[in-house]
Amino acid sequence: xxxxxxxxxxxxxxxxxxxxxxxxxxxxxxxxxxxxxxxxxxxxxxxxxxxxxxxxxxxxxxxxxxxxxxxxxxxxxxxxxxxxxxxxxxxxxxxxxxxxxxxxxxxxxxxxxxxxxxxxxxxxxxxxxxxxxxxxxxxxxxxxxxxxxxxxxxxxxxxxxxxxxxxxxxxxxxxxxxxxxxxxxxxxxxxxxxxxxxxxxxxxxxxxxxxxxxxxxxxxxxxxxxxxxxxxxxxxxxxxxxxxxxxx
Amino acid sequence: xxxxxxxxxxxxxxxxxxxxxxxxxxxxxxxxxxxxxxxxxxxxxxxxxxxxxxxxxxxxxxxxxxxxxxxxxxxxxxxxxxxxxxxxxxxxxxxxxxxxxxxxxxxxxxxxxxxxxxxxxxxxxxxxxxxxxxxxxxxxxxxxxxxxxxxxxxxxxxxxxxxxxxxxxxxxxxxxxxxxxxxxxxxxx
Numbered sequence: 001x002x003x004x005x006x007x008x009x010x011x012x013x014x015x016x017x018x019x020x021x022x023x024x025x026x027x028x029x030x031x032x033x034x035x036x037x038x039x040x041x042x043x044x045x046x047x048x049x050x051x052x053x054x055x056x057x058x059x060x061x062x063x064x065x066x067x068x069x070x071x072x073x074x075x076x077x078x079x080x081x082x083x084x085x086x087x088x089x090x091x092x093x094x095x096x097x098x099x100x101x102x103x104x105x106x107x108x109x110x111x112x113x114x115x116x117x118x119x120x121x122x123x124x125x126x127x128x129x130x131x132x133x134x135x136x137x138x139x140x141x142x143x144x145x146x147x148x149x150x151x152x153x154x155x156x157x158x159x160x161x162x163x164x165x166x167x168x169x170x171x172x173x174x175x176x177x178x179x180x181x182x183x184x185x186x187x188x189x190x191x192x193x194x195x196x197x198x199x200x201x202x203x204x205x206x207x208x209x210x211x212x213x214x215x216x217x218x219x220x221x222x223x224x225x226x227x228x229x230x231x232x233x234x235x236x237x238x239x240x241x242x243x244x245x246x247x248x
Numbered sequence: 249x250x251x252x253x254x255x256x257x258x259x260x261x262x263x264x265x266x267x268x269x270x271x272x273x274x275x276x277x278x279x280x281x282x283x284x285x286x287x288x289x290x291x292x293x294x295x296x297x298x299x300x301x302x303x304x305x306x307x308x309x310x311x312x313x314x315x316x317x318x319x320x321x322x323x324x325x326x327x328x329x330x331x332x333x334x335x336x337x338x339x340x341x342x343x344x345x346x347x348x349x350x351x352x353x354x355x356x357x358x359x360x361x362x363x364x365x366x367x368x369x370x371x372x373x374x375x376x377x378x379x380x381x382x383x384x385x386x387x388x389x390x391x392x393x394x395x396x397x398x399x400x401x402x403x404x405x406x407x408x409x410x411x412x413x414x415x416x417x418x419x420x421x422x423x424x425x426x427x428x429x430x431x432x433x434x435x436x437x
Contacts, residue, residue, distance in 0.1 A: 035296055048357050052320055053316040112263040131267075166260065168267065195377070204253060207256070
Protein backbone atom coordinates (compact mmCIF):
# COMPACT_ATOMS: atom_id res chain seq x y z
CA UNK A 1 0.00 0.00 0.00
CA UNK A 2 1.47 3.33 -1.04
CA UNK A 3 1.88 5.84 1.75
CA UNK A 4 1.32 9.41 0.83
CA UNK A 5 4.08 11.55 2.21
CA UNK A 6 2.71 14.37 4.28
CA UNK A 7 4.58 17.26 5.81
CA UNK A 8 4.88 17.03 9.57
CA UNK A 9 7.01 20.04 10.22
CA UNK A 10 10.21 19.72 12.18
CA UNK A 11 9.08 19.02 15.68
CA UNK A 12 11.48 18.63 18.56
CA UNK A 13 10.61 16.02 21.17
CA UNK A 14 10.90 16.40 24.93
CA UNK A 15 13.91 15.24 26.92
CA UNK A 16 13.84 11.85 28.59
CA UNK A 17 14.34 11.59 32.34
CA UNK A 18 17.90 11.51 33.65
CA UNK A 19 18.69 8.09 35.14
CA UNK A 20 17.60 7.81 38.77
CA UNK A 21 15.62 11.03 38.86
CA UNK A 22 12.26 9.35 38.31
CA UNK A 23 10.89 6.41 40.29
CA UNK A 24 10.74 2.89 38.92
CA UNK A 25 7.29 1.31 38.67
CA UNK A 26 8.23 -1.49 41.05
CA UNK A 27 9.36 -0.31 44.47
CA UNK A 28 8.57 -3.19 46.88
CA UNK A 29 8.71 -1.09 50.07
CA UNK A 30 5.64 0.62 48.61
CA UNK A 31 3.47 -2.48 48.78
CA UNK A 32 0.77 -1.27 46.38
CA UNK A 33 3.33 -1.13 43.58
CA UNK A 34 3.91 -4.90 43.64
CA UNK A 35 0.72 -5.96 41.86
CA UNK A 36 0.43 -2.86 39.72
CA UNK A 37 3.89 -2.32 38.25
CA UNK A 38 4.23 -3.56 34.67
CA UNK A 39 6.63 -6.49 34.25
CA UNK A 40 7.31 -6.30 30.54
CA UNK A 41 9.93 -3.87 29.25
CA UNK A 42 8.56 -0.52 28.17
CA UNK A 43 8.69 0.41 24.50
CA UNK A 44 10.50 3.70 23.95
CA UNK A 45 7.98 6.05 22.39
CA UNK A 46 9.20 8.47 19.74
CA UNK A 47 7.72 11.89 20.37
CA UNK A 48 5.34 12.51 17.50
CA UNK A 49 2.78 15.24 17.03
CA UNK A 50 0.63 13.29 19.50
CA UNK A 51 3.18 13.61 22.30
CA UNK A 52 4.33 17.19 21.68
CA UNK A 53 0.77 18.46 21.83
CA UNK A 54 -1.52 18.19 24.84
CA UNK A 55 -4.61 19.66 26.43
CA UNK A 56 -4.50 23.37 27.11
CA UNK A 57 -6.86 25.02 29.54
CA UNK A 58 -8.01 28.59 29.86
CA UNK A 59 -9.71 30.91 32.32
CA UNK A 60 -13.08 29.47 31.36
CA UNK A 61 -12.02 26.07 32.69
CA UNK A 62 -11.02 27.35 36.11
CA UNK A 63 -12.62 29.00 39.09
CA UNK A 64 -10.59 32.13 39.82
CA UNK A 65 -11.13 31.67 43.57
CA UNK A 66 -10.05 28.04 43.70
CA UNK A 67 -6.49 29.01 44.68
CA UNK A 68 -7.70 29.77 48.20
CA UNK A 69 -8.58 26.56 50.05
CA UNK A 70 -9.35 28.49 53.23
CA UNK A 71 -12.36 30.31 51.78
CA UNK A 72 -14.50 27.55 50.37
CA UNK A 73 -16.89 27.42 53.34
CA UNK A 74 -18.63 29.86 55.67
CA UNK A 75 -16.04 29.44 58.42
CA UNK A 76 -12.26 29.24 58.53
CA UNK A 77 -10.64 25.83 58.51
CA UNK A 78 -8.70 24.70 61.54
CA UNK A 79 -4.94 24.48 61.32
CA UNK A 80 -1.89 26.47 60.42
CA UNK A 81 -2.51 28.74 57.42
CA UNK A 82 0.18 28.49 54.77
CA UNK A 83 0.93 30.12 51.44
CA UNK A 84 2.28 27.60 48.95
CA UNK A 85 3.69 29.25 45.86
CA UNK A 86 6.28 28.78 43.20
CA UNK A 87 6.79 28.55 39.50
CA UNK A 88 6.20 25.92 36.89
CA UNK A 89 9.23 25.99 34.60
CA UNK A 90 10.95 23.59 32.24
CA UNK A 91 14.44 22.15 32.49
CA UNK A 92 15.81 25.21 30.73
CA UNK A 93 14.13 27.50 33.25
CA UNK A 94 11.47 28.67 30.83
CA UNK A 95 8.20 29.61 32.51
CA UNK A 96 5.24 27.38 31.74
CA UNK A 97 2.55 29.96 31.20
CA UNK A 98 -1.16 29.53 31.80
CA UNK A 99 -0.84 25.86 32.62
CA UNK A 100 -3.24 24.13 34.94
CA UNK A 101 -2.10 23.16 38.44
CA UNK A 102 -4.46 21.06 40.57
CA UNK A 103 -3.80 20.22 44.23
CA UNK A 104 -5.40 18.07 46.91
CA UNK A 105 -4.52 17.29 50.50
CA UNK A 106 -5.57 16.10 53.94
CA UNK A 107 -6.88 18.54 56.55
CA UNK A 108 -4.91 19.65 59.60
CA UNK A 109 -5.89 16.47 61.45
CA UNK A 110 -4.54 14.25 58.67
CA UNK A 111 -7.93 13.30 57.22
CA UNK A 112 -8.99 13.48 53.57
CA UNK A 113 -12.55 14.36 52.64
CA UNK A 114 -12.85 11.06 50.78
CA UNK A 115 -15.01 8.01 51.35
CA UNK A 116 -12.00 5.69 51.22
CA UNK A 117 -10.23 7.52 54.05
CA UNK A 118 -11.17 5.69 57.25
CA UNK A 119 -8.56 7.32 59.49
CA UNK A 120 -10.13 8.04 62.87
CA UNK A 121 -9.45 11.77 62.81
CA UNK A 122 -12.02 14.53 62.49
CA UNK A 123 -13.19 16.02 59.23
CA UNK A 124 -13.27 19.81 59.15
CA UNK A 125 -16.60 21.21 57.91
CA UNK A 126 -14.71 24.28 56.70
CA UNK A 127 -12.08 22.48 54.67
CA UNK A 128 -12.46 20.45 51.49
CA UNK A 129 -8.79 20.15 50.57
CA UNK A 130 -8.73 20.72 46.82
CA UNK A 131 -7.77 23.69 44.70
CA UNK A 132 -6.59 24.63 41.25
CA UNK A 133 -5.16 27.57 39.35
CA UNK A 134 -3.59 28.52 36.06
CA UNK A 135 -0.03 29.76 36.24
CA UNK A 136 0.42 33.42 35.30
CA UNK A 137 2.46 34.86 32.43
CA UNK A 138 5.68 34.06 34.27
CA UNK A 139 4.73 30.54 35.26
CA UNK A 140 3.86 31.49 38.83
CA UNK A 141 1.15 29.92 40.94
CA UNK A 142 0.00 30.61 44.49
CA UNK A 143 -2.29 28.69 46.84
CA UNK A 144 -3.58 29.65 50.27
CA UNK A 145 -4.28 26.58 52.37
CA UNK A 146 -3.62 24.98 55.74
CA UNK A 147 -0.73 22.73 56.55
CA UNK A 148 -1.94 19.12 56.21
CA UNK A 149 -1.45 16.62 59.01
CA UNK A 150 0.43 13.32 58.86
CA UNK A 151 -1.77 10.25 58.59
CA UNK A 152 -1.44 6.47 59.02
CA UNK A 153 -1.63 4.31 55.90
CA UNK A 154 -1.07 0.63 56.80
CA UNK A 155 1.69 0.04 54.25
CA UNK A 156 3.77 -1.47 57.07
CA UNK A 157 3.69 -1.49 60.87
CA UNK A 158 3.18 2.01 62.26
CA UNK A 159 3.34 3.56 58.79
CA UNK A 160 2.64 7.31 58.66
CA UNK A 161 2.79 9.51 55.60
CA UNK A 162 4.69 12.76 56.07
CA UNK A 163 2.56 15.86 55.55
CA UNK A 164 2.24 16.46 51.81
CA UNK A 165 0.22 18.19 49.14
CA UNK A 166 -0.52 16.40 45.86
CA UNK A 167 0.22 18.38 42.69
CA UNK A 168 -1.06 17.67 39.18
CA UNK A 169 0.46 19.71 36.34
CA UNK A 170 -0.06 19.55 32.56
CA UNK A 171 2.53 21.74 30.86
CA UNK A 172 2.56 22.26 27.10
CA UNK A 173 2.39 18.66 25.91
CA UNK A 174 1.21 15.12 26.58
CA UNK A 175 4.90 14.40 27.20
CA UNK A 176 5.15 16.88 30.07
CA UNK A 177 2.23 15.65 32.18
CA UNK A 178 3.28 15.28 35.82
CA UNK A 179 1.70 14.29 39.12
CA UNK A 180 3.82 14.65 42.22
CA UNK A 181 3.74 15.44 45.93
CA UNK A 182 5.18 18.38 47.85
CA UNK A 183 6.56 17.92 51.35
CA UNK A 184 7.36 20.32 54.19
CA UNK A 185 10.92 20.95 55.41
CA UNK A 186 12.03 19.35 58.66
CA UNK A 187 9.34 16.66 58.72
CA UNK A 188 10.83 13.65 60.61
CA UNK A 189 8.65 11.23 58.62
CA UNK A 190 10.22 12.13 55.27
CA UNK A 191 13.40 9.99 55.53
CA UNK A 192 11.40 6.84 56.37
CA UNK A 193 8.60 7.27 53.83
CA UNK A 194 8.61 4.56 51.11
CA UNK A 195 6.85 6.83 48.62
CA UNK A 196 9.27 9.72 49.12
CA UNK A 197 12.18 7.27 48.93
CA UNK A 198 11.07 5.60 45.69
CA UNK A 199 13.38 7.80 43.63
CA UNK A 200 17.02 6.69 43.69
CA UNK A 201 18.60 10.09 43.15
CA UNK A 202 18.85 11.83 46.52
CA UNK A 203 18.94 15.33 45.08
CA UNK A 204 15.87 14.60 42.96
CA UNK A 205 14.00 13.33 46.04
CA UNK A 206 14.95 16.34 48.08
CA UNK A 207 13.58 18.69 45.46
CA UNK A 208 10.12 17.46 46.51
CA UNK A 209 10.61 19.24 49.83
CA UNK A 210 9.40 22.82 49.78
CA UNK A 211 11.46 25.56 51.36
CA UNK A 212 10.30 27.97 54.02
CA UNK A 213 10.06 31.40 52.43
CA UNK A 214 10.11 34.71 54.31
CA UNK A 215 9.28 36.59 51.12
CA UNK A 216 5.83 35.05 50.82
CA UNK A 217 5.15 34.80 54.54
CA UNK A 218 2.40 37.23 55.51
CA UNK A 219 2.88 38.98 58.87
CA UNK A 220 0.27 38.00 61.47
CA UNK A 221 -1.34 35.70 58.92
CA UNK A 222 0.43 32.76 57.27
CA UNK A 223 3.80 31.07 56.71
CA UNK A 224 5.09 30.88 53.17
CA UNK A 225 6.50 27.78 51.50
CA UNK A 226 8.02 27.73 48.07
CA UNK A 227 7.83 24.81 45.66
CA UNK A 228 8.91 25.01 42.03
CA UNK A 229 7.76 22.35 39.60
CA UNK A 230 10.11 21.52 36.72
CA UNK A 231 8.73 19.85 33.60
CA UNK A 232 10.71 18.04 30.91
CA UNK A 233 12.62 20.41 28.63
CA UNK A 234 12.61 20.44 24.86
CA UNK A 235 15.09 18.55 22.74
CA UNK A 236 17.08 20.69 20.37
CA UNK A 237 17.07 18.00 17.66
CA UNK A 238 14.02 17.70 15.46
CA UNK A 239 12.66 14.24 16.01
CA UNK A 240 12.53 13.28 12.34
CA UNK A 241 16.30 13.65 12.12
CA UNK A 242 16.91 11.86 15.38
CA UNK A 243 14.94 8.88 14.16
CA UNK A 244 16.76 8.53 10.88
CA UNK A 245 18.53 5.26 10.51
CA UNK A 246 17.09 3.78 13.68
CA UNK A 247 14.59 1.82 11.65
CA UNK A 248 12.71 -0.64 13.76
CA UNK B 249 23.00 22.69 28.61
CA UNK B 250 20.19 22.50 31.11
CA UNK B 251 20.97 22.74 34.78
CA UNK B 252 17.50 21.79 35.99
CA UNK B 253 16.00 18.32 36.15
CA UNK B 254 12.34 17.50 35.80
CA UNK B 255 10.56 17.10 39.12
CA UNK B 256 10.29 13.48 40.24
CA UNK B 257 6.88 11.88 39.89
CA UNK B 258 4.90 10.61 42.86
CA UNK B 259 1.81 8.45 43.02
CA UNK B 260 -1.66 10.01 42.87
CA UNK B 261 -2.49 7.85 45.90
CA UNK B 262 -5.99 6.61 46.74
CA UNK B 263 -7.65 9.97 47.34
CA UNK B 264 -7.05 11.73 44.01
CA UNK B 265 -10.78 12.04 43.32
CA UNK B 266 -10.80 14.89 45.81
CA UNK B 267 -8.52 16.99 43.66
CA UNK B 268 -9.08 15.68 40.15
CA UNK B 269 -12.82 14.99 39.87
CA UNK B 270 -13.47 18.64 39.05
CA UNK B 271 -12.07 18.10 35.57
CA UNK B 272 -13.69 14.74 34.78
CA UNK B 273 -14.64 14.54 31.11
CA UNK B 274 -16.36 11.28 30.25
CA UNK B 275 -17.84 12.65 27.05
CA UNK B 276 -15.29 14.36 24.83
CA UNK B 277 -17.86 15.26 22.21
CA UNK B 278 -20.15 18.26 22.01
CA UNK B 279 -23.20 18.92 19.84
CA UNK B 280 -22.17 19.33 16.22
CA UNK B 281 -18.75 17.75 16.51
CA UNK B 282 -18.05 15.73 13.38
CA UNK B 283 -16.81 12.18 13.25
CA UNK B 284 -17.75 8.65 14.11
CA UNK B 285 -19.01 8.54 17.66
CA UNK B 286 -17.59 5.72 19.77
CA UNK B 287 -18.31 4.52 23.29
CA UNK B 288 -15.28 2.93 24.86
CA UNK B 289 -15.45 0.83 27.97
CA UNK B 290 -12.92 -1.29 29.73
CA UNK B 291 -11.30 -2.21 32.99
CA UNK B 292 -7.98 -1.53 34.61
CA UNK B 293 -6.78 -4.91 35.90
CA UNK B 294 -3.95 -5.67 38.36
CA UNK B 295 -1.54 -8.59 38.65
CA UNK B 296 -4.11 -10.70 40.50
CA UNK B 297 -6.64 -10.21 37.71
CA UNK B 298 -8.68 -7.89 39.93
CA UNK B 299 -10.15 -4.61 38.86
CA UNK B 300 -8.27 -1.55 40.07
CA UNK B 301 -10.88 0.59 41.81
CA UNK B 302 -8.70 3.66 42.24
CA UNK B 303 -7.31 4.47 38.81
CA UNK B 304 -7.58 7.60 36.72
CA UNK B 305 -7.43 7.41 32.92
CA UNK B 306 -6.66 10.45 30.77
CA UNK B 307 -7.09 10.62 27.00
CA UNK B 308 -5.54 12.95 24.44
CA UNK B 309 -6.53 12.79 20.80
CA UNK B 310 -6.96 14.61 17.51
CA UNK B 311 -10.34 15.47 16.04
CA UNK B 312 -12.02 13.60 13.19
CA UNK B 313 -9.89 15.46 10.64
CA UNK B 314 -6.72 14.44 12.44
CA UNK B 315 -5.95 17.83 13.96
CA UNK B 316 -4.93 18.48 17.54
CA UNK B 317 -6.32 21.44 19.41
CA UNK B 318 -2.85 22.81 20.09
CA UNK B 319 -0.70 25.59 18.65
CA UNK B 320 2.01 23.19 17.51
CA UNK B 321 -0.35 21.40 15.16
CA UNK B 322 0.15 23.57 12.09
CA UNK B 323 -1.60 21.27 9.61
CA UNK B 324 -4.08 22.96 7.34
CA UNK B 325 -7.03 21.18 8.83
CA UNK B 326 -10.06 22.55 10.62
CA UNK B 327 -10.31 22.82 14.38
CA UNK B 328 -13.76 22.25 15.78
CA UNK B 329 -15.33 24.41 18.42
CA UNK B 330 -16.24 22.20 21.32
CA UNK B 331 -13.68 19.48 20.71
CA UNK B 332 -10.59 19.78 22.88
CA UNK B 333 -9.60 16.11 22.57
CA UNK B 334 -9.04 15.71 26.28
CA UNK B 335 -10.79 13.17 28.48
CA UNK B 336 -10.45 12.19 32.13
CA UNK B 337 -12.33 9.29 33.72
CA UNK B 338 -11.99 7.29 36.92
CA UNK B 339 -12.55 3.58 37.50
CA UNK B 340 -15.43 2.28 39.61
CA UNK B 341 -15.21 -0.31 42.40
CA UNK B 342 -14.74 -3.06 39.79
CA UNK B 343 -12.02 -1.22 37.89
CA UNK B 344 -14.40 -0.29 35.11
CA UNK B 345 -14.19 2.94 33.13
CA UNK B 346 -16.03 4.31 30.12
CA UNK B 347 -15.91 7.34 27.92
CA UNK B 348 -17.52 8.66 24.77
CA UNK B 349 -15.57 10.29 21.98
CA UNK B 350 -15.16 10.39 18.23
CA UNK B 351 -12.70 8.34 16.25
CA UNK B 352 -9.78 10.65 15.46
CA UNK B 353 -8.38 11.07 11.98
CA UNK B 354 -4.88 10.02 10.97
CA UNK B 355 -2.11 12.33 12.17
CA UNK B 356 1.45 12.84 10.92
CA UNK B 357 4.12 10.54 12.28
CA UNK B 358 7.80 9.73 11.96
CA UNK B 359 9.41 9.34 8.54
CA UNK B 360 6.61 11.27 6.94
CA UNK B 361 4.22 8.39 7.55
CA UNK B 362 0.71 8.90 8.76
CA UNK B 363 -0.10 7.35 12.10
CA UNK B 364 -3.16 5.16 12.38
CA UNK B 365 -6.03 6.73 14.35
CA UNK B 366 -5.20 6.42 18.04
CA UNK B 367 -5.78 7.82 21.50
CA UNK B 368 -2.85 8.72 23.73
CA UNK B 369 -3.60 7.39 27.20
CA UNK B 370 -2.17 8.06 30.65
CA UNK B 371 -3.07 5.81 33.58
CA UNK B 372 -2.59 6.98 37.14
CA UNK B 373 -3.41 4.93 40.26
CA UNK B 374 -2.51 4.20 43.82
CA UNK B 375 0.53 1.95 43.52
CA UNK B 376 1.76 3.62 40.33
CA UNK B 377 4.67 5.86 41.27
CA UNK B 378 4.48 7.48 37.85
CA UNK B 379 1.86 7.40 35.16
CA UNK B 380 1.67 4.58 32.68
CA UNK B 381 1.60 5.71 29.06
CA UNK B 382 -0.13 3.65 26.40
CA UNK B 383 -2.22 4.05 23.26
CA UNK B 384 -5.54 2.75 22.06
CA UNK B 385 -5.96 1.94 18.38
CA UNK B 386 -9.19 1.09 16.56
CA UNK B 387 -10.28 -2.36 15.36
CA UNK B 388 -10.66 -3.13 11.67
CA UNK B 389 -8.46 -0.20 10.75
CA UNK B 390 -6.17 -1.05 7.79
CA UNK B 391 -3.75 1.73 8.78
CA UNK B 392 -2.81 -0.15 11.96
CA UNK B 393 -0.60 -2.48 9.93
CA UNK B 394 1.37 0.51 8.61
CA UNK B 395 1.62 2.38 11.90
CA UNK B 396 5.18 3.32 12.84
CA UNK B 397 4.70 3.03 16.59
CA UNK B 398 2.87 -0.25 16.28
CA UNK B 399 5.86 -1.52 14.30
CA UNK B 400 8.10 -0.88 17.33
CA UNK B 401 6.04 -3.32 19.42
CA UNK B 402 6.49 -7.11 19.45
CA UNK B 403 3.97 -8.54 17.03
CA UNK B 404 2.68 -10.90 19.72
CA UNK B 405 1.73 -7.99 21.97
CA UNK B 406 0.32 -5.48 19.49
CA UNK B 407 -3.24 -6.65 20.02
CA UNK B 408 -3.17 -5.20 23.55
CA UNK B 409 -3.17 -1.74 21.99
CA UNK B 410 -6.22 -2.38 19.80
CA UNK B 411 -9.78 -2.15 21.13
CA UNK B 412 -12.25 -4.84 20.12
CA UNK B 413 -15.76 -4.28 18.88
CA UNK B 414 -18.52 -4.45 21.46
CA UNK B 415 -22.07 -5.59 20.83
CA UNK B 416 -23.68 -2.26 20.13
CA UNK B 417 -23.00 0.06 17.25
CA UNK B 418 -19.96 2.19 17.97
CA UNK B 419 -19.16 0.28 21.13
CA UNK B 420 -15.56 -0.63 21.78
CA UNK B 421 -13.95 -2.59 24.57
CA UNK B 422 -10.39 -2.00 25.67
CA UNK B 423 -8.80 -3.16 28.92
CA UNK B 424 -5.63 -1.91 30.55
CA UNK B 425 -3.85 -4.91 32.06
CA UNK B 426 -1.06 -3.89 34.42
CA UNK B 427 0.63 -7.30 34.73
CA UNK B 428 0.46 -10.86 33.47
CA UNK B 429 0.39 -12.70 30.14
CA UNK B 430 -1.98 -10.16 28.61
CA UNK B 431 -0.11 -7.16 30.00
CA UNK B 432 -0.85 -4.05 27.97
CA UNK B 433 2.06 -2.53 26.09
CA UNK B 434 3.26 0.54 27.95
CA UNK B 435 5.59 3.18 26.57
CA UNK B 436 8.51 5.08 27.98
CA UNK B 437 7.82 8.69 27.15
